[in-house]
Amino acid sequence: YYEDSIISQEYFSNKKKIVSDWLREIPCDSILDLGSNTGVFAEMAAAMNKFTLAIDSDAGCINQLYQRIKKNRQKNLLPLVVDIANPSAGIGWSNQEREPFLQRIQVNLVMALALIHHLCIAKNIGMNQLARLLSKICQYLIIEFIPKDDPKVQDMLRNRQDVFPHYSAEEFRRIFSEYFDIVLEQNIAASGRTLYLMHHKNAKVIT
Secondary structure, X not given: OHHHHOOOHXXXXXXXXXXXXXXXXXXXXXXXXXXXXXXXXXXXXXXXXXXXXXXXXXXXXXXXXXXXXXXHOOOOEEEEEOOOXXXXXXXXXXXXXXXXXXXXXXXXXXXXXXXXXXXXXXXOOOHHHHHHHHHOOOOEEEEEEOOOOOHHHHHHHOOOOOOOOOOOHHHHHHHHOOOEEXXXXXXXOOOOOEEEEEEEOOOOOOO
């Protein structure tokens, strides 16, 4: 799956190195990997003894990750089929027996890698809505911004009207800065994409 979705191996290798370096520095023990794909970055986090929850709406991707976890008997990585744009609601008696997914999730760090264009462009979710949601569930955020001239974004826009005039790196930084402090910003080699490490402005210790 990654072979079809990444733009180059140089990009992928550089991205893994940056994320790995940041994960080693961030004081966290619980991670949510949004849009995990087949779980490469989730497995990286779990290998650092951090409990990691990997979610993706693609059941095939999550099944690949589950099969590897089962084979390797990995204990601190949980894969789930969840669409973050349409997460599980409260169910059971009076819809309160089991809480909605987002109310059950409180983690130290969220990874949102190669995801924002899928939500903002493909799902028509406002950048401010995304920033507000992420601010409710984590202290630290590693997020990748994919610019509009990126080949994957251009593919999304090929058969639809571009109604996203505010989808830009400048607007991204402005909106997310309302909720997070930008700690680090690093361009990913051979891609035009950028990784950001952010810290919640009102962060508190999450246990």
